[in-house]
Amino acid sequence: MMRGIYAVMVLDLKRFWLDRARLIAGLAQPLLYLFVLGAGLGASSRLGGGDYQRYIFPGVLGLSLLFTATFAAITIVFDRQIGFFKAVLVAPVPRAAIALGKIGAGAAQAFVQGLIVLPFAPLAGVPLGFGETVELIGAMLLAAVTFSAVGVAFASRFSSTTVFPIVSNAVLLPMFFLSGALYPLASTPQWMQMAAHCDPVAYAVDLMRGALLGRFFFPVWLSLTVLAGVIAVLVAASVRVFNRGEDDSALGATKFNWRR
Amino acid sequence: MVDVRGLVKRYDKVEALRGVDLAVRAGERFALLGPNGAGKTTLFSILATLRAPSEGTARVLGHDVVTGRDAVRRAMGIVFQEPAIEQRLSGRDNLLLMGLFYGLKTAAARQRATEILTQLGLADAADRPARTLSGGQRRKLELARALVSDPRILFLDEATLGLDVDSRRGFWAQVSLLAAAGRTVFFTTHYMEEAEVADRIALIDAGRIVALDTPRALKARLGGGVIRLQTDDDAQAREWLGAHGLAPEPGGQELMLVHADPAAVLPEVLRAMPIKVHRVSVNEPSLEDVFLKLTGRGLGGDAPVPAGPRAGGPNRGGAS
Numbered sequence: 001m002m003r004g005i006y007a008v009m010v011l012d013l014k015r016f017w018l019d020r021a022r023l024i025a026g027l028a029q030p031l032l033y034l035f036v037l038g039a040g041l042g043a044s045s046r047l048g049g050g051d052y053q054r055y056i057f058p059g060v061l062g063l064s065l066l067f068t069a070t071f072a073a074i075t076i077v078f079d080r081q082i083g084f085f086k087a088v089l090v091a092p093v094p095r096a097a098i099a100l101g102k103i104g105a106g107a108a109q110a111f112v113q114g115l116i117v118l119p120f121a122p123l124a125g126v127p128l129g130f131g132e133t134v135e136l137i138g139a140m141l142l143a144a145v146t147f148s149a150v151g152v153a154f155a156s157r158f159s160s161t162t163v164f165p166i167v168s169n170a171v172l173l174p175m176f177f178l179s180g181a182l183y184p185l186a187s188t189p190q191w192m193q194m195a196a197h198c199d200p201v202a203y204a205v206d207l208m209r210g211a212l213l214g215r216f217f218f219p220v221w222l223s224l225t226v227l228a229g230v231i232a233v234l235v236a237a238s239v240r241v242f243n244r245g246e247d248d249s250a251l252g253a254t255k256f257n258w259r260r
Numbered sequence: 261m262v263d264v265r266g267l268v269k270r271y272d273k274v275e276a277l278r279g280v281d282l283a284v285r286a287g288e289r290f291a292l293l294g295p296n297g298a299g300k301t302t303l304f305s306i307l308a309t310l311r312a313p314s315e316g317t318a319r320v321l322g323h324d325v326v327t328g329r330d331a332v333r334r335a336m337g338i339v340f341q342e343p344a345i346e347q348r349l350s351g352r353d354n355l356l357l358m359g360l361f362y363g364l365k366t367a368a369a370r371q372r373a374t375e376i377l378t379q380l381g382l383a384d385a386a387d388r389p390a391r392t393l394s395g396g397q398r399r400k401l402e403l404a405r406a407l408v409s410d411p412r413i414l415f416l417d418e419a420t421l422g423l424d425v426d427s428r429r430g431f432w433a434q435v436s437l438l439a440a441a442g443r444t445v446f447f448t449t450h451y452m453e454e455a456e457v458a459d460r461i462a463l464i465d466a467g468r469i470v471a472l473d474t475p476r477a478l479k480a481r482l483g484g485g486v487i488r489l490q491t492d493d494d495a496q497a498r499e500w501l502g503a504h505g506l507a508p509e510p511g512g513q514e515l516m517l518v519h520a521d522p523a524a525v526l527p528e529v530l531r532a533m534p535i536k537v538h539r540v541s542v543n544e545p546s547l548e549d550v551f552l553k554l555t556g557r558g559l560g561g562d563a564p565v566p567a568g569p570r571a572g573g574p575n576r577g578g579a580s
Contacts, residue, residue, distance in 0.1 A: 007360035011346070014357070018348050084354070087344040087405060090308055091361040092333040 004093040008101025009108070011084065012075065016109050023116055030064040030117050033182075034124055041182075054125040058136075058209035059181025061117055062201060065140065066147045066176060068113040070168055072106035073151030077164050095242035099152065103235060106148030107141075114140050126212055135211035143204035146227050149234035150200065156241040175201045185217045200230045261286045261413055261444045262307060266316035269302050269467075276302040278467035279316070284446055284460075289439050291458035292448045293547065295557065299467040300448045304417050307446070308338050321412060334362070337406030339419040344402065347391035351382060351401045354390060358408040369408075376404045380434055396427025403434060414438065416447035420454065432457065452547050461547065465555045475547065482545035482553055484520035490539040491515065497535045504532075509553060518545065518553065 034053060038060075042052030079085035088098070118136075121128050128136075154171070158164045178192065179201035185193055196202040203223040210216040216223075262284035269277040277299045284290045294300050305311040306318055309329045317324060323331040345354045352373050359369025377386045380400050385393050390401060399420060406414060416435070420428040432454060439445050449455055455475065462472040471478060491497040494515045498508050501517065506525070509516045519525050522542045530537060543549075551557070 003360065003363050007357060010360060011357050014349060014353065015346065084344060084346040084357070086340055086342070087338070087358065088361050090310065090333055090336075090338050091358070091409070092330045092363070093361050 001094055001097050004097030005101040005104060007093070008088075008098055009105045011088075012072070012102070012105030013108060015075070016072070016105070023113060026064065026068060026113050027116060029067065030060045031120065033063060034060045034120065037182075038124070051125075054213065055184070055209075056182055057121060057124045057126045058212050059179065059205050061114055061140065061208055062143060062179065062181050062205040063176055064117050065110045065114045065143050065204075066150075066172060066201060069106045069110035069144060069147035070151035070154070070172060072109045072148065073102065073155040074164055074168075076102060076152065076155040077158060077160070096239040099156070099238040099242040100235065103145065103148045103152050103238065106151055107144040110144040110147060111140060114144065121212075132212055136208055139204070139207040139211050142224075142227050143208065146200050146204055146231055146234075149231050149238065152238045153234040153241075156238050175199050178202060179205045180217060181205045200227060203227055261288070261321060262290075262446060263319045264303075264307075264316070265318075267303070267306065267313050267318055268315035269299075269306065269311070270314045276467055277306075277313075280464070280467070280469055282462050282469055282472060284444060286444055287439070287442050288459045289435075289445045289457060290447070291455045291461045292446070292464060293455050293461055293551070294464035298464045300464060301417065303464070304415065304448060308336070308415055309333055334409065335411060336413045336415060337409050337411035338415045339399075339402045339406045339417065341418040341421055343398065345390050345398070345405055348389055350387045351377060351390055351393070351404065352386040354401065355404055355408055358405050362409045372408060372410075376407050380404050380407075394427070395423055396430055399423060399427065399431055400434065403431065407438075411443065413444040413446060416445065416449075418448055418450060421450065428454070455547055463547075463551055463554060465551075465557070470554045471550070478547060478550045479545045482518045482550055484518065484545075485522040486543045486545050486549050487517040487519060487522050487526060488539075488541045488543070489515045489517070489537055491533075492536040492538075497533060497537075500533055500535065501529070504529075510556060516549075516552070518549070 034057065038053040038056050045052045118128070151168075154168060155164060158167065178195050178199045180188070180196055181201070185196050185202070185206075188196075203218055203226045206217045207220070207223045207227075210220065218226075262282070264280055264282045267277050267280040268275070280299070280303060292300050292303065302311065306313050306325060307320060309325050309332050312326050319325065319328075320332045321335045323329075323335070325332050345351075346357075349357075355373035355376060356366075356369050359372050360366070362369075364372060373386075374383075377383045380403065382397060382400055382404060385397050390398060393401065402419070414435070420431050423431065428451070435445055435447075436457070447454075447458075455461055458475060460472065460474050461478060463470050463478070471481070473481075489497060497515055501508050501515075506517060506519070506529070509518065526540065526542065530540070
């Protein structure tokens with residue numbers, strides 16, 4: 001089991017390393033939010049320009065983690081159609097190890113991407129002290145695992161690469177906007193605050209913001225419990241999908257079948 | 261080695277396998293031959309533990325492919341039709357990773373990769389990204405990948421599809437060495453000359469095994485030789501031959517006649533038949549002829565076999 005998880009992670013991280021140029025490209029989106037949207041909205045925000053950028057920095061970090069982790073999960077959809085994984089599926093690797101390895105590898109990729117966004121903190125007016133950074137890194141790790149589990153739980157249910165981005169946008173963007181990443185949840189309408197309570201991204205962003213700026217919306221114990229719970233449920237769900245029976249007769253004879 | 265009994269596989273409405281029985285012996289090169297849609301891929305997937313049978317049982321090396329799945333997976337190596345190597349990684353990295361998936365420690369996996377690459381003559385190309393290799397080398401790399409588990413049985417599914425003749429020969433030379441070393445090889449192919457090297461061949465059609473024998477014995481079923489005629493009026497010629505105690509094969513677009521002694525009967529036919537004959541050919545029966553005789557259809561697909569002179573083995577491509 002452990003060797004299987006390790007093998008999946010080595011494979012994915014080797015491939016990730018080949019695509020390391022993507023880390024730089026992956027900076028575009030968070031920096032755009034931080035310095036363009038942040039500057040523009042900040043100018044008309046009650047928080048004031050500099051304060052606003054500082055406020056959304058943890059949110060933008062969350063954005064980066066969320067999109068990197070779920071993008072990493074898409075490889076499941078590709079893999080299942082063609083490539084090395086077809087050979088992996090006939091190797092004696094427990095399906096659960098594949099699910100866990102995928103989640104681990106996705107989390108690692110997201111975390112690395114987040115670390116690359118981190119040095120921009122001072123530019124956004126966020127001072128990085130030692131204590132804050134340690135707390136932040138802990139929160140980032142938790143967030144990365146959560147988002148990767150979200151991505152894998154979704155990706156393992158789709159067989160087509162065309163469906164997945166659509167679904168993920170219909171799910172990811174709402175989760176991001178409801179998370180309070182771009183505005184204080186305390187000043188949003190009641191319904192939005194209630195929705196945020198159901199959004200794992202909100203807890204993850206709140207933990208990161210709290211670590212950096214010392215302001216929490218949710219109690220820390222609640223955030224930690226919710227994220228741990230979400231990870232547990234999604235890991236279990238992914239393992240179940242990967243483990244499902246060895247056959248799916250709804251698929252044609254020529255289609256390779258992952259959801260077994 | 262492989263023991264299949266009463267295997268039935270149904271997809272929603274289609275019955276892909278309708279009761280397949282076959283047994284593959286240890287150390288044998290066993291070919292599964294049939295047109296597209298005959299059930300080759302389904303049977304292959306079931307043996308490879310990728311699909312479960314609807315009815316019947318399949319055992320590989322004594323392990324049931326459903327209940328003993330992991331044991332089967334540990335003991336076999338597979339080359340798929342489609343590439344199953346990571347094209348951006350080097351051959352060595354691919355094999356190393358595969359070793360990890362088979363539970364080897366990193367050092368052992370590395371050593372195993374080097375051994376296999378040397379054995380297959382890929383050592384020089386081992387450190388380049390796989391996509392930069394030639395088609396033949398890439399296929400050999402697939403074979404190398406299948407060997408990482410040191411399998412006692414190798415499954416090859418149309419493993420040389422699309423390769424040029426030289427690369428195919430190189431590939432099969434390796435497979436023959438592996439078979440000579442005692443590994444069992446179970447393969448499907450479209451290329452007749454590849455099937456000829458098998459120790460035994462199962463002909464599969466519409467989900468059933470229609471014949472299972474050595475290539476020589478299969479061809480001997482036809483006896484003698486195959487006479488092909490091109491005439492002014494094939495339909496009339498067919499009728500005339502039938503009326504004179506000869507039995508042309510009903511299927512196919514061309515006029516084909518299997519006879520125990522073509523040399524004895526042909527001069528008489530040419531002299532006596534009132535229809536003008538343009539062209540005559542007499543061949544040893546090919547496996548394609550056997551298949552045509554047994555099923556009334558060619559191996560190339562569902563369509564009738566197109567007319568035309570065929571000296572050696574016809575090879576029609578196309579994925580299954």
